[in-house]
Amino acid sequence: MGRPMARNLMRAGYKLAVHNRSPQPQQELESEGAIGAGSPREVATLSDIVITMLPDSSDVEAVLTGPKGVLAGITKGMTLIDMSTIAPGMARRLALQAAEMGADMLDAPVSGGEIGAINASLSIMVGGKEEVFHRCLPVFQAMGKNIVRVGESGAGQICKACNQIIVAGTIQAVSEALVLARKAGADPAMVRQALMGGFAQSRILEVHGQRMLDRDFAPGFRLRLHLKDMKIALSAGREYGVVLPGSALVAELMESLIAKGCAEEDHSALVKALGDL
Amino acid sequence: MGRPMARNLMRAGYKLAVHNRSPQPQQELESEGAIGAGSPREVATLSDIVITMLPDSSDVEAVLTGPKGVLAGITKGMTLIDMSTIAPGMARRLALQAAEMGADMLDAPVSGGEIGAINASLSIMVGGKEEVFHRCLPVFQAMGKNIVRVGESGAGQICKACNQIIVAGTIQAVSEALVLARKAGADPAMVRQALMGGFAQSRILEVHGQRMLDRDFAPGFRLRLHLKDMKIALSAGREYGVVLPGSALVAELMESLIAKGCAEEDHSALVKALGDL
Numbered sequence: 001m002g003r004p005m006a007r008n009l010m011r012a013g014y015k016l017a018v019h020n021r022s023p024q025p026q027q028e029l030e031s032e033g034a035i036g037a038g039s040p041r042e043v044a045t046l047s048d049i050v051i052t053m054l055p056d057s058s059d060v061e062a063v064l065t066g067p068k069g070v071l072a073g074i075t076k077g078m079t080l081i082d083m084s085t086i087a088p089g090m091a092r093r094l095a096l097q098a099a100e101m102g103a104d105m106l107d108a109p110v111s112g113g114e115i116g117a118i119n120a121s122l123s124i125m126v127g128g129k130e131e132v133f134h135r136c137l138p139v140f141q142a143m144g145k146n147i148v149r150v151g152e153s154g155a156g157q158i159c160k161a162c163n164q165i166i167v168a169g170t171i172q173a174v175s176e177a178l179v180l181a182r183k184a185g186a187d188p189a190m191v192r193q194a195l196m197g198g199f200a201q202s203r204i205l206e207v208h209g210q211r212m213l214d215r216d217f218a219p220g221f222r223l224r225l226h227l228k229d230m231k232i233a234l235s236a237g238r239e240y241g242v243v244l245p246g247s248a249l250v251a252e253l254m255e256s257l258i259a260k261g262c263a264e265e266d267h268s269a270l271v272k273a274l275g276d277l
Numbered sequence: 278m279g280r281p282m283a284r285n286l287m288r289a290g291y292k293l294a295v296h297n298r299s300p301q302p303q304q305e306l307e308s309e310g311a312i313g314a315g316s317p318r319e320v321a322t323l324s325d326i327v328i329t330m331l332p333d334s335s336d337v338e339a340v341l342t343g344p345k346g347v348l349a350g351i352t353k354g355m356t357l358i359d360m361s362t363i364a365p366g367m368a369r370r371l372a373l374q375a376a377e378m379g380a381d382m383l384d385a386p387v388s389g390g391e392i393g394a395i396n397a398s399l400s401i402m403v404g405g406k407e408e409v410f411h412r413c414l415p416v417f418q419a420m421g422k423n424i425v426r427v428g429e430s431g432a433g434q435i436c437k438a439c440n441q442i443i444v445a446g447t448i449q450a451v452s453e454a455l456v457l458a459r460k461a462g463a464d465p466a467m468v469r470q471a472l473m474g475g476f477a478q479s480r481i482l483e484v485h486g487q488r489m490l491d492r493d494f495a496p497g498f499r500l501r502l503h504l505k506d507m508k509i510a511l512s513a514g515r516e517y518g519v520v521l522p523g524s525a526l527v528a529e530l531m532e533s534l535i536a537k538g539c540a541e542e543d544h545s546a547l548v549k550a551l552g553d554l
Contacts, residue, residue, distance in 0.1 A: 088461060111475045123475040127463070146474035148467060155463035162454035162468050166477035169450025172523045176446065177439035180510070183517040184365060186404070186432035190425060191439050197423035198388045198400040200443035202479030233457070240461040243551055246449045249526055274520055 001110075002053040003029065004117040005083070005143050009051075010034065012142035017046040040064070044073030049139060050080050056228065057086040064094055076102035079132060081139070083124075085109045085164075087232050088157035089239055091127065095153040104132040107153065109160035110144065113221055121145045125163070127155035161233040168230055168250045168267070170204040175271035178212055182277055189213050208268040212277055220266030227254040278387075279330040280306065281394040282360070282420050286328075287311065289419035294323040317341070321350030326416060327357050333505060334363040341371055353379035356409060358416070360401070362386045362441075364509050365434035366516055368404065372430040381409040384430065386437035387421065390498055398422045402440070404432030438510040445507055445527045445544070447481040452548035455489055459554055466490050485545040489554055497543030504531040 003025045010016055016034040019042065020026040030036045037043040040063045044050050050070050054060050060082055064070045070080060080098050082091065082105070091107035098105040106128035116122040122144035126133050133149045140147045150159040177200075181191040192209045195201070211217065230251040237244040253273040262269050271277050280302045287293055293311040296319065297303040307313045314320040317340045321327050327347050331337050337359055341347045347357060357375050359368065359382070368384035375382040383405035393399040399421035403410050410426045417424045427436045454472070458465040469486045472478070488494065507528040514521040530550040539546050548554050 123471070125471050146471070148471035148474075150458075150467040150471055151463040154461070158458055158461045158463040159468045159471055161461075162458050162463075163472050163475065163477045165454045165457065166447075166450045166472060166479075166482065169453065169523070170443075170447050170477070170479060173443045173446025173450070176514075176519075176521045176524055177442045180442065180514055180517065180519045180521065181427075181435055181439050183519045184431070184435045184438075184513055185517075186428040186435040186439075190427040191436045194400070194402050194423070194425035194427055194436055195440050195443060197425075198440065199480050199484070200440045200447070202443075202447060202481070203476050204479070205443065207476070236461055237453075237457055240457065242453075242457045242460045244453045244457065245526055245530070246446070246523060247453055249522055253522070 001114060001117045004114065005053060006034065007032065008120045008143050009139070014139070014142065017043045019043045039068035040066070040070045041068045041073035044070045044078070048078060049136065050078065052080070052082045052084060054084045056084070057090040057232075060084050060086050060094065061090060065097065071097060071101060074098070074101050074103050078103040079136060080105040081108050081136060082106070083108045083110055085160050085229055085232065086157060088154040088161065088236050091157045092154040095128065104129060105153070106132055106136060107156040108140065109156055111160065111163055112144070117143070124148070125150055125156045125159035127151055127157060127159070128153050157232075158236065161229065161236050164226060164229040165233050165244065165247050167204060168226060168270075169246050170202050171208050171267060171270050172246075172250045172253070174202075174205050174209050175212065175274055178209060179271065179274045179277050188277070211266060211268040212271045215277070217262075217265040217269040219264065220268065222263065223254055223257060223265055223267050223269055224263040226267040227251060227258060230254065278391060278394045281391065282330060283311065284309065285397045285420050286416070291416070291419065294320045296320045316345035317343070317347045318345045318350035321347045321355070325355060326413065327355065329357070329359045329361060331361045333361070334367040334509075337361050337363050337371065338367060342374065348374060348378060351375070351378050351380050355380040356413060357382040358385050358413060359383070360385045360387055362437050362506055362509065363434060365431040365438065365513050368434045369431040372405065381406060382430070383409055383413060384433040385417065386433055388437065388440055389421070394420070401425070402427055402433045402436035404428055404434065404436070405430050434509075435513065438506065438513050441503065441506040442510050442521065442524050444481060445503060445547075446523050447479050448485050448544060448547050449523075449527045449530070451479075451482050451486050452489065452551055455486060456548060456551045456554050465554070488543060488545040489548045492554070494539075494542040494546040496541065497545065499540065500531055500534060500542055500544050500546055501540040503544040504528060504535060507531065
């Protein structure tokens with residue numbers, strides 16, 4: 001995700017210092033005009049705005065607070081933007097640490113996948129101070145299209161968790177409907193078409209429903225990564241005292257599929273938890 | 278539902294014989310030009326096509342097979358159309374009985390509620406022979422807009438069950454997301470708006486999500502009736518060997534809300550099962 005996002009920033013005229021834990025993506029971006037940095041700290045010393053895009057909470061924590069991390073190179077008035085999908089609580093704690101050192105931080109997770117990253121059409125859900133959001137808006141606009149500030153620090157991550165809850169729950173509902181249609185002798189393709197015209201309409205019925213009918217589970221968004229995000233959502237539920245029974249059920253079905261070897265398939269493969277479509 | 282549907286048929290130029298178990302709707306339709314019939318059997322003796330619109334499987338069975346029922350007045354070449362939402366198995370059995378007496382039968386449940394019935398904009402999901410469907414299409418077009426034949430006898434009811442599964446599962450997912458947003462300190466209205474632009478988009482997020490935010494649970498579609506339909510879906514799942522864990526969970530939550538006195542509220546009140554939004 002980071003590479004195409006960095007390219008879109010350069011295309012929009014931003015000068016970039018880049019660091020990546022594995023060398024190849026960094027070398028590619030250097031050959032396209034970015035300054036190579038030896039560590040997250042060095043990126044920070046060279047930049048006004050530091051953007052992180054990493055797999056999980058622990059990665060962001062390490063890259064920010066580690067000995068050669070971003071916070072070790074921070075200066076007053078800098079802005080940090082974390083675009084990874086991580087735990088809202090972690091996002092809040094890191095923003096507090098940054099604030100203590102005189103820097104602003106936004107959590108700005110995205111949806112839209114690698115295709116959205118390449119086409120600069122990511123949805124970006126932002127949490128943090130309104131003035132900081134407005135200052136960073138041109139940066140976001142270089143990478144995305146549907147850019148919304150949803151609240152204070154951590155709210156971007158909450159919004160992303162809400163997105164993953166709805167997407168997972170809708171995939172599950174569509175799965176149950178299409179498998180029932182097939183097994184009970186209705187044509188699932190006709191059922192999908194009929195239901196698109198009414199209250200059952202959704203982007204998931206349209207896109208993932210079609211993938212299920214085609215039995216095409218090439219990702220897309222990998223089941224393994226969706227499960228990671230569901231665990232963030234469930235853990236946020238526990239932290240804020242919200243019961244999430246549907247999400248817990250879907251996460252459990254995802255676990256069972258991953259145990260069966262479907263970790264790298266598209267999340268529409270959730271339908272397989274119900275048997276053959 | 279039956280009254281506005283009958284009005285739209287008369288408006289389209291069809292001559293109607295009507296019977297209703299409680300007298301008032303029938304008297305109204307008589308005053309508007311329909312012929313009053315003393316029983317379902319009498320409706321059958323006066324008609325080429327008989328349409329039934331009733332609350333549940335047992336009602337349709339009684340009105341069709343009872344001593345003064347439709348089948349007692351049936352003649353060869355007649356067409357029966359049941360537009361109620363009933364068990365797919367019952368729809369198939371009644372169609373077989375009608376076929377033995379030389380009559381065709383379509384199952385044609387609808388979605389779109391009373392407003393759809395009044396505006397002749399119902400979605401109509403039809404199961405039965407293709408030639409019978411085409412013969413009856415003008416009749417359906419007088420009452421609805423999105424009219425799809427999804428397969429043989431019973432398939433219309435299967436499609437309706439699929440619709441109710443998806444609607445219920447999506448309401449549950451949207452509920453979990455919006456409650457988490459609120460409790461975790463994001464603005465649920467902003468979250469809804471942000472998510473409408475991506476893969477979490479659905480008619481349910483749009484319409485029922487807004488009802489949840491407004492705490493407006495005036496029906497709409499009553500929780501009690503949605504639970505009835507979920508029981509049809511779950512029972513079809515058992516009949517055809519399909520596991521429906523998400524649907525079973527939502528049905529259970531609906532039961533709990535109905536026990537708390539929410540039976541006559543809109544199905545978006547499902548959000549209350551998670552505590553206050």
